[in-house]
Structures are given as structure tokens and as C-alpha cells.
Amino acid sequence: MIGIVASTLLAITSSLAxxxxxxxxxxxxxxxxxxxxxQLAAAAAHARExxxxxxxxxxxxxxxxxxxxxxxxxxxxxxLLYEKDDYREAREALRRFVALDSKAGYGWALLGVCxxxxxxxxxxxDHLQQSLVIGLGDNKQMAVKVYYLTAILLTRSEQFDDSMxxxxxxxxxxxxxxxxxxxxxLAALRxxxxxxxxxxxxxxMVRMAGAAAVALKAQRxxxxxxxxxxxxxADPDQPGVHFLIGAYLLGARPDDGIxxxxxxxxxxxxxxxxxxxxxxxYLKRQNMDxxxxxxxxxxKLAPEDSLAHLALGEALVxxxxxxxxxxxxxxxxxxxxxxxxxxxxxxxxxxxxxREQDATREKSEIERxxxxxxxx
Amino acid sequence: MCLPRVAPCGHPRSxxxxxxxxxxxxxxxxLLALPFAALLSVAAWAAPSAPQKSFDAVExxxxxxxxxxxxxxxxxxxxxxxxxxxxxxxxxxxLGNLFYEQDRFPEAQASFTHFTAITPKPGAAWxxxxxxxxxxRDYTHSMExxxxxxxxxxxxxxxxxxxxxxxxxxxxxxxxxxxxxxYLLAGRATRKGESPLLVEAMGLASMRMTNLPEDYPPERRxxxxxxxxxxxxxxxxxxxxxxxxxxxxxxxxxxxxxVHYFQGTLYKLHSRPDEAEREFRRELEVSPRHAAAxxxxxxxxxxxxxxANAESLARQAVQLEPMNPDTHYILGRALLDAGRxxxxxxxxxxxxxxxxxxxxxxxxxxxVYRGLGRxxxxxxxxxxxMSLRKRDGTLDQASGESEAHHSGEEHQ
Numbered sequence: 001m002i003g004i005v006a007s008t009l010l011a012i013t014s015s016l017a018x019x020x021x022x023x024x025x026x027x028x029x030x031x032x033x034x035x036x037x038x039q040l041a042a043a044a045a046h047a048r049e050x051x052x053x054x055x056x057x058x059x060x061x062x063x064x065x066x067x068x069x070x071x072x073x074x075x076x077x078x079x080l081l082y083e084k085d086d087y088r089e090a091r092e093a094l095r096r097f098v099a100l101d102s103k104a105g106y107g108w109a110l111l112g113v114c115x116x117x118x119x120x121x122x123x124x125x126d127h128l129q130q131s132l133v134i135g136l137g138d139n140k141q142m143a144v145k146v147y148y149l150t151a152i153l154l155t156r157s158e159q160f161d162d163s164m165x166x167x168x169x170x171x172x173x174x175x176x177x178x179x180x181x182x183x184x185x186l187a188a189l190r191x192x193x194x195x196x197x198x199x200x201x202x203x204x205m206v207r208m209a210g211a212a213a214v215a216l217k218a219q220r221x222x223x224x225x226x227x228x229x230x231x232x233x234a235d236p237d238q239p240g241v242h243f244l245i246g247a248y249l250l251g252a253r254p255d256d257g258i259x260x261x262x263x264x265x266x267x268x269x270x271x272x273x274x275x276x277x278x279x280x281x282y283l284k285r286q287n288m289d290x291x292x293x294x295x296x297x298x299x300k301l302a303p304e305d306s307l308a309h310l311a312l313g314e315a316l317v318x319x320x321x322x323x324x325x326x327x328x329x330x331x332x333x334x335x336x337x338x339x340x341x342x343x344x345x346x347x348x349x350x351x352x353x354x355r356e357q358d359a360t361r362e363k364s365e366i367e368r369x370x371x372x373x374x375x376x
Numbered sequence: 377m378c379l380p381r382v383a384p385c386g387h388p389r390s391x392x393x394x395x396x397x398x399x400x401x402x403x404x405x406x407l408l409a410l411p412f413a414a415l416l417s418v419a420a421w422a423a424p425s426a427p428q429k430s431f432d433a434v435e436x437x438x439x440x441x442x443x444x445x446x447x448x449x450x451x452x453x454x455x456x457x458x459x460x461x462x463x464x465x466x467x468x469x470x471l472g473n474l475f476y477e478q479d480r481f482p483e484a485q486a487s488f489t490h491f492t493a494i495t496p497k498p499g500a501a502w503x504x505x506x507x508x509x510x511x512x513r514d515y516t517h518s519m520e521x522x523x524x525x526x527x528x529x530x531x532x533x534x535x536x537x538x539x540x541x542x543x544x545x546x547x548x549x550x551x552x553x554x555x556x557x558x559y560l561l562a563g564r565a566t567r568k569g570e571s572p573l574l575v576e577a578m579g580l581a582s583m584r585m586t587n588l589p590e591d592y593p594p595e596r597r598x599x600x601x602x603x604x605x606x607x608x609x610x611x612x613x614x615x616x617x618x619x620x621x622x623x624x625x626x627x628x629x630x631x632x633x634x635v636h637y638f639q640g641t642l643y644k645l646h647s648r649p650d651e652a653e654r655e656f657r658r659e660l661e662v663s664p665r666h667a668a669a670x671x672x673x674x675x676x677x678x679x680x681x682x683x684a685n686a687e688s689l690a691r692q693a694v695q696l697e698p699m700n701p702d703t704h705y706i707l708g709r710a711l712l713d714a715g716r717x718x719x720x721x722x723x724x725x726x727x728x729x730x731x732x733x734x735x736x737x738x739x740x741x742x743x744v745y746r747g748l749g750r751x752x753x754x755x756x757x758x759x760x761x762m763s764l765r766k767r768d769g770t771l772d773q774a775s776g777e778s779e780a781h782h783s784g785e786e787h788q
Contacts, residue, residue, distance in 0.1 A: 197597035269617075
């Protein structure tokens with residue numbers, strides 16, 4: 001029976017294809033053109049609903065030849081091709097689909113997933129992020145997938161802190177998620193790789209770091225410390241290990257945290273975040289010379305890092321160098337205009353320097369950012 | 377991750393491959409089950425066909441839609457315009473640009489192909505066409521079209537120059553022309569700074585891998601990343617930072633081919649010839665048939681006026697890679713230094729046939745011809761050399777403009 005239906009559908013398809021071809025060559029009237037399109041569209045939907053994917057794909061393609069901007073056809077064609085793991089063709093259909101409807105979060109999401117499968121990671125990240133900005137409705141499974149892929153791609157593009165935030169959100173969502181130990185471990189150790197790209201001799205180290213990060217987030221400090229000890233014992237000279245441990249210890253036992261951060265700098269001499277954490281710690285301790293030293297090194301290594309400029313600006317202002325401090329706070333603001341803390345620092349610094357107008361402008365910016373955040 | 381292809385629900389699932397077979401099964405119908413209407417932000421059905429307009433009206437409306445950012449409407453109108461008037465090259469040009477803007481590369485490729493066919497001096501369209509070819513994986517035509525673009529003095533905005541020269545560099549790497557690729561990538565590094573994609577591209581070229589960023593094995597990611605970081609910082613003359621990444625590369629992958637060769641090139645860039653020589657020799661211990669390391673050592677010998685050693689190394693390299701123009705070029709230089717001008721000319725001519733785009737070959741060939749009293753040949757080679765230098769200078773000049781523009785922005 002199924003065979004009969006399939007062959008009938010194929011016959012219809014072939015007949016329609018012939019009509020389409022004839023329509024092209026003979027320029028049949030508009031009404032006939034529309035009728036052919038509608039027949040094909042209905043047959044394609046019927047095939048799709050009956051899980052006859054190959055026939056549906058063929059008919060969608062024929063219908064789209066008649067009406068290239070048929071968004072519904074592009075969407076279903078894209079999803080059917082995706083289901084068949086034909087990511088390249090699915091990507092082409094979805095690119096046309098999102099060009100027609102740039103507000104379709106699902107379209108961007110599925111396009112990003114196809115690009116991920118094709119190893120076009122930069123585009124995949126852009127499009128997955130775009131889908132998150134637009135929204136994915138209430139389909140949690142799709143949202144989990146998009147969050148996960150976005151997070152691992154953020155790590156691969158060295159945006160480790162953003163990746164960690166997303167991964168922790170994912171872990172806290174309560175939804176069924178893929179295993180997160182490796183992605184979290186990679187972000188925590190600042191290794192810009194996908195889970196599939198972890199060097200085999202360091203996979204255990206990455207998992208251990210991820211497990212420690214999960215334990216810390218869950219405030220299971222004893223477990224985290226045990227994992228950190230094991231990590232340090234197993235891989236004492238690997239870049240990233242001492243920074244991760246130090247970041248924890250700066251909160252728990254700051255003197256030990258400082259030692260760990262300095263050890264990280266010995267292993268990774270251009271480690272910027274370790275310097276920023278040290279500058280922040282010395283700032284807390286009112287040791288401005290040390291804070292300025294590490295923050296200055298950080299700004300030299302990463303002139304575009306807003307956190308480095310922020311730390312240096314705060315340290316200079318605290319030491320009484322208003323002009324120098326303001327310059328760095330302004331640099332921090334220019335690199336990261338959405339960070340409210342920088343604007344508050346500038347308000348205080350401008351007031352201390354007698355620059356009331358500038359302080360008022362920063363206050364307005366804080367208000368604008370607060371309203372913007374409230375709106376989201 | 378090596379995961380089963382079939383998820384518990386029995387359907388082929390890429391997600392199962394991503395997350396593991398025991399992870400949530402999304403169901404093969406999950407996406408299909410989404411009602412299409414729920415996905416639409418706006419109803420986007422095509423409007424019924426309007427009565428046919430004149431070409432002039434279509435042209436006017438297309439431009440107006442494009443200028444107003446109504447891209448889909450503009451595409452429809454330009455399509456109609458080129459249907460009415462197939463030799464309307466501006467129509468094809470804008471159609472190509474609009475499709476390119478939307479990442480619709482097959483359609484953009486077709487439009488630029490039409491444009492280049494009917495336009496006497498297509499200029500920047502060759503670069504766009506090369507980019508579209510790249511995206512649809514037609515790498516042979518992509519190289520050809522980038523080449524034609526550069527032959528026409530590489531016209532276009534500094535953004536186009538950046539994107540096109542970057543993709544050209546990727547293709548040069550794929551062809552095994554690593555030095556030329558790194559030259560182009562270093563220019564981009566100076567103009568645009570660091571980016572993950574640039575680091576990856578520099579890593580591939582530095583590790584002499586004939587791969588594109590999207591097609592190399594995942595187990596080589598760390599090696600490529602470390603090499604890319606080292607190459608990026610070295611290209612910006614931040615040698616301390618380059619060394620940091622290089623040390624890690626050496627620690628993890630020092631016994632693999634190309635790592636010591638790469639370190640040698642970094643030392644050479646840093647004007648430390650003795651250390652460079654040591655690393656090239658180490659490379660030959662790891663990979664005894666490494667022709668590029670032999671050629672580097674031969675060049676060091678030439679700098680030290682040791683043409684006999686240089687000739688011996690170059691001859692070994694020629695045997696290993698007879699189709700590589702560099703092997704014949706270095707042998708030609710060694711023979712020239714040894715005063716054997718006729719033999720030198722033969723080798724340099726072979727090099728020229730294999731690598732006509734290499735300015736240095738023409739330069740040395742001109743010198744040999746002058747020595748042999750072949751004035752006309754010398755002039756011809758000198759003129760080829762000047763022309764290629766001019767072409768290469770286009771990139772440098774554009775990068776200068778780009779830098780000036782960038783610093784202008786910074787001062788605003």
C-alpha cells in the first residue's frame with residue numbers, strides 16, 4: 001500500500017515537474033503558474049506529513065523554483081535536509097529563509113547548527129547568538145542545544161567568561177543538558193577548544209577542572225578543594241591550572257590565592273586575567289603600588305582589555321592620581337560602554353576632580369543602562 | 377566525539393552525535409512538528425504579481441529599495457531588471473552584492489559571473505566572485521578570480537581587500553604556498569589585530585598544513601592554535617609573547633614535523649641566524665626529507681658565501697620536490713654565486729615556469745641575463761619583476777591606507 005502511495009506521489013511529482021518545465025519554457029499564464037505552485041506545495045506538505053522526506057524535498061525544491069521567495073517552503077526544505085544530515089544544502093535553504101524573515105529565531109538557530117556541523121565556527125557563533133537575541137519561544141530542547149553550542153563556541157573563540165556564564169545558566173536551568181564537565185573545564189582552564197578538540201592526554205585534567213567548577217558553583221567547597229588538590233598534583237605545570245585554583249583561593253584564603261596567581265604568571269608570562277585579579281586583590285588591601293604594577297602590566301599586554309584599564313584606573317584614583325586614573329577609566333568605558341561599574345567609578349572620579357558636567361553625563365548614562373537592563 | 381549515528385528514537389540525529397546517544401532525543405520530527413505559522417515573525421507571503429513595469433521604472437525602484445535597506449524588495453526588482461535587460465551590468469552588480477550581503481553565495485556567484493562576462497573592467501567584482509567561489513568550495517576558480525582581481529590592481533574598499541586577501545591566503549595555504557600565505561596574513565594582523573580566525577589561519581600556514589580552517593582534524597587544533605598565536609605575535613614583533621606560545625608548542629609537539637622549522641623561521645624573522653640554523657638542522661633530524669628546511673639552510677650558506685654547501689642542499693631539495701619553484705630558484709642562486717651563470721639561468725628559468733608569480737625569481741633571472749649579456753631578456757625579466765612588485769605593493773599600500781583610516785578613527 002505504502003509503495004502504491006509512494007509511486008502515485010512520484011507520478012504526480014513527475015507530472016508536476018513536467019508542467020513546471022513547460023511553464024518555464026512556454027510562459028503559461030499567471031493563473032496556471034499559481035495553480036502549479038499550489039499543487040506542488042500541497043503535495044510537498046502531504047509527503048512531509050507522511051514522512052516521505054525524499055519526495056517532500058524534491059517537491060519543495062520544484063515549488064521553490066516557481067516561487068523562490070516562498071518562506072514556508074524554504075523552512076521545511078531546510079529542516080528536511082537538516083534531518084537527512086545534509087547540512088550544506090540545509091544551510092543554503094535556511095540562509096534564504098532568514099534573508100526573508102530576519103526575526104525568525106528558529107531559522108537563525110538551525111542555520112547556526114548547520115554551520116557548526118560544517119565547522120564554520122565563526123558564522124555559527126554569530127547566528128546562534130542572533131537566535132538567542134531574538135528568542136526561541138518555549139521550546140526548551142532547542143534552547144538547550146543553542147545555549148550549549150553557543151557556550152562551547154564562545155570558549156573556542158577565547159571568550160571564556162561569557163562561556164562560563166552560559167554554561168552555569170544551562171546547569172542551573174534544571175533542563176536535561178549534555179554533560180557539562182568538559183565544556184566547563186575548558187572555559188575554566190581558558191583552553192580555546194571544542195570538547196572534541198581536547199588533546200587526549202589532557203582530557204582528564206579538563207574534566208577535573210570542570211567538576212571543580214561545578215562543585216564551586218554549588219558551594220560544595222570541600223569537594224572543590226579536593227579536586228583542586230588533585231588537579232595541581234597531576235598537572236602542576238599546565239597553563240591555566242594555577243589561575244583557576246587562585247581565582248577560588250583569592251576568595252577563601254587570599255594569601256594562597258596571590259601565590260597561585262603569581263605561579264600562573266611564571267608558567268604563562270602573558271596571562272592578563274591573573275594580573276587583573278592580583279591588581280584587584282592588592283587594591284582591596286590598599287597596596288596601591290602593587291595594584292598599579294600588575295594593572296599596568298595587564299594594560300601593556302592587552303591594551304584593549306577594559307578590565308585591565310578599570311583596575312589601573314581604580315588604583316591610580318585611589319592613589320590620588322586623578323588625571324591618570326580618569327584616563328584609564330575612560331579607556332575602560334570606551335572598550336566596554338555597557339559596564340555600569342565603570343560609569344560609577346567615573347562619576348566618583350569626575351566629582352573628585354571637580355568635573356561636575358562630566359559626572360552628570362555619566363549619571364545619565366547609568367540611568368539609561370539601568371532602564372535598558374530593566375526593559376530586558 | 378565518536379558517537380552512534382542512531383539515537384534511541386531510531387532516527388539519525390546529529391544531536392545524538394553532538395551530545396551522546398543517551399542524551400535527549402529531539403525526535404526527528406521535532407523541527408518539522410513546529411507549526412510554520414508559529415515561526416513567522418511577520419507574514420511574508422509574496423505579493424501577487426503586479427502588471428509589468430518599464431525597465432526605467434524597475435531601475436528607479438530597485439535603487440530606491442536598496443538605498444532604503446529593503447533588501448529583499450531590491451533583489452526582486454534587480455532580478456526583474458536583469459530579466460528585462462540582461463546586459464544591465466549595474467543590475468547584476470547590485471544583485472551580486474545584495475545576495476553576498478545575505479550569505480546567499482550560489483546566487484551571488486551567478487550574478488557576479490554575469491557581471492564579469494559583460495563588463496570590460498570588472499575590478500572589484502573579481503574579488504567578490506573569488507569569495508563566492510570560495511564559499512561554494514570551487515577553489516580552483518576562486519584562486520583564478522583572486523588572481524585576476526590582483527592583476528587588475530586589486531580594486532575595492534579596504535574591507536574588501538582584507539576579506540579577499542584573507543581568503544586568498546587560505547587558498548595559498550591549501551596549495552602549499554605557505555610563505556606567501558603568511559605574508560598576506562601578517563598584513564591583515566597588522567591592519568586588523570588578533571582574531572580567532574586569523575590565528576587559526578596563521579597556525580595552519582605555520583604548521584605547513586594544506587588544510588582550510590574548516591577541514592583539519594580536531595586532534596590538531598591545539599598545535600594549530602599555539603603555532604597561530606606564536607606566528608601572530610611574531611608578525612607584530614612581540615617576540616616574548618611569540619616565544620611563550622612557541623615554548624608550549626615545542627613542549628607538546630616538538631617531535632612532530634614542521635615545529636622546529638617554524639621555530640627556525642621565527643628566529644630568522646628575529647634576525648638570529650645562528651639559532652635559526654640550529655632549528656632548521658633539528659627539523660632535518662625530525663624530518664630528513666624536509667625540502668623547505670634544506671632551502672633555508674642553503675640560503676644561510678649563500679649569505680655566508682658558501683655556495684658549494686648551498687648548491688648541495690638545493691640539489692637535494694630539487695630531487696625531493698622537483699615541481700617546487702623554490703628549489704630551482706635557490707639552486708639557481710647558488711649556481712650564480714658560484715659563477716656558473718648558464719646553469720643558473722637554466723634553473724631560474726625552470727623556477728620561473730613553475731612559479732611565474734614570484735617576483736624574486738624574475739629579479740635574479742634579470743641579473744643572470746645581464747651577466748650573460750642578454751640585454752633584452754634582462755629587460756623583460758626586470759619589467760616582470762617591477763610589475764609583480766607593484767602588484768604586491770597594492771596590498772601594502774592599501775594596508776597603509778587602512779591603518780591611516782584606523783588611526784583617524786581612534787583620534788576622533
